[in-house]
Amino acid sequence: MQEKELKVAVLGAGAIAGDHFDAIRVAKGLTACAVADIRSERAAEVAGIYGIKAYQDYREMILRERPDIAVIALPHFLHKESAVFAAANGCHLLLEKPMALSVAECDAIIEAGRRADIRILVGHTQHYIAENILAKSMIQSGNFGKLVMIHDARHINYFRDERPLWFLEKEKAGGGILANLGTHSIDKIQWLTERPVRKLNASASYYGSRGNVEGSGMIFMELDGGIPAAIVQSGYLGAPRNETEIIFTEGMLKLVTGEGLWISRGGSYEKVENTGNAAPFSLQYADLQRSILNGEDPSCTPEYARNVIAVLEAVYRSAETGTEQQLRW
Ligand SMILES: NC(=O)c1ccc[n+]([C@@H]2O[C@H](COP(=O)([O-])OP(=O)(O)OC[C@H]3O[C@@H](n4cnc5c(N)ncnc54)[C@H](O)[C@@H]3O)[C@@H](O)[C@H]2O)c1
Missing domain, CATH: 3.40.50.720 (NAD(P)-binding Rossmann-like Domain)
Structure with a gap:
């Protein structure tokens, strides 16, 4: 080059x-x-x-x-x-x-x-984090049997004083925890599995101490091929968490962002050493x-990133109307 x-x-x-x-x-x-x-x-x-x-x-x-x-x-x-x-x-x-x-x-x-x-x-x-890259190659290898489901949990004090106010204003940020961090989770799940979201149901709550954005959300999605995936995010006071579990017929993977990747083939989780250290x-x-x-x-691609926003728009539509949303790509 x-x-x-x-x-x-x-x-x-x-x-x-x-x-x-x-x-x-x-x-x-x-x-x-x-x-x-x-x-x-x-x-x-x-x-x-x-x-x-x-x-x-x-x-x-x-x-x-x-x-x-x-x-x-x-x-x-x-x-x-x-x-x-x-x-x-x-x-x-x-x-x-x-x-x-x-x-x-x-x-x-x-x-x-x-x-x-x-x-x-x-x-x-998410595409450039070492443990995610390794997890993606394991998911694609088929070594764990059939992919069954995925769940992703993120807890963070979203309304902390140091957060700039624009993040908490719907007109400026596009939404709260789901727009900012939910888009990471939507992306992570689609990218890891190479399966776009086909339909979803979502709910959100608005108990934040500042601003007018949602402070929590739950999203129940169906990925291409009928694979269910759930995202749970809370921005209220609680224990910090940033974890994704990927469940197959013959094992499980657990990603803890910033900490690494764990595997189970039936027993307790074992940490995978050397997930790589590229920044x-x-x-x-x-x-x-x-x-x-x-x-x-x-x-x-920007078209892929646009589709993450299409999923986010469907999340807010579902949370507002209480109806299932279909996504057509
Ligand atoms: N990839 C990641 O993991 C990650 C992590 C954090 C933030 N982000 C993203 O990065 C972006 C910035 O986030 P941040 O946390 O740095 O926000 P921030 O509020 O800390 O920084 C934004 C900066 O833009 C400045 N600004 C506002 N209006 C401006 C204008 N008209 N002209 C020039 N400067 C202006 C502000 O003064 C501020 O310094 C957002 O899109 C956020 O979602 C991504």
């Missing part, structure tokens, strides 16, 4: 920006050039750490710096307008998940990308670089 040095600018200097800059710093073929944040003191702080330029206005940054890649790490309601602007100015995109607020917004981003002939990678980080954000950038150099889609 012939390496060309690519200039990268990051839109948004918030919580996730450091993960991007750390990955860019160690990547061969990438150079960070600038960061933009509406909070100019924060942009200056991050720019100081990484020795790059700071801007307050992301449009000015793109027009002046002309980066090859724009990383969109902004609140969800700004994904569409910034992605369309960056694409129209010739930037390839690393667009943070969830792709946008709605399927219609995702379509506008995809269309802008087609028109500008640029590559778009949506940051579905997820580095793998994500390598995927985008390959796609830019080869002029092909990255492994996670």
Whole structure:
């Protein structure tokens, strides 16, 4: 693969920006050039750490710096307008998940990308986590018999004081725990099994101490081939949890994000050693670089990321109306 040095600018200097800059710093073929944040003191702080330029206005940054890649790490309601602007100015995109607020917004981003002939990678980080990659290869191997069902549980204090308020405003975030973390679970389940969601029922509760978004949700889904999968998420006070169990006729897998992968073939779970230690954000950038150099889609296409949003929209429709939702791809 012939390496060309690519200039990268990051839109948004918030919580996730450091993960991007750390990955860019160690990547061969990438150079960070600038960061933009509406909070100019924060942009200056991050720019100081990484020795790059700071801007307050992301449009000015793109027009002046002309980066090859724009990383969109902004609140969800700004994904569409910034992605369309960056694409129209010739930037390839690393667009943070969830792709946008709605399927219609995702379509506008995809269309802008087609028109500008640029590559778009949506940051579905689940695809790049070592224990997930290993679990996926085990699921695909067929060594555990038939896939029977999956359940995924996530508990986190979602309304903690440090969480920026926009995450808790439906108009800005697109929803609460289900939009932010539920999209990770929907993606994880579909990607691990390579089975899209066909139908679902969902419920949500709204007892958060701030904002107007849901604080918990349950989703009962049917995947392609009739496989049932459940997602349970709570953002209220309780014990933290981030686990997925995949149940087959001849064994079980348990993923604990950040901790590893466990296997049972009948007895207690045993931890799999050496799940690998490649950094997820580095793998994500390598995927985008390959796609830019080869002029092909990255492994996670924007059409796939759009479908995650289609599932999320169906989740909210089901929770609001109490009816089952069918998804047609
Ligand atoms: N892949 C992952 O695991 C992961 C983890 C965390 C966050 N994320 C995603 O990353 C994105 C950013 O999340 P975050 O946690 O960093 O949020 P954040 O609120 O910490 O950061 C967003 C930044 O954008 C800035 N901003 C707001 N409006 C702006 C504007 N008009 N112009 C320029 N800057 C503006 C804010 O000042 C803030 O610094 C979201 O899409 C989120 O879902 C992904």
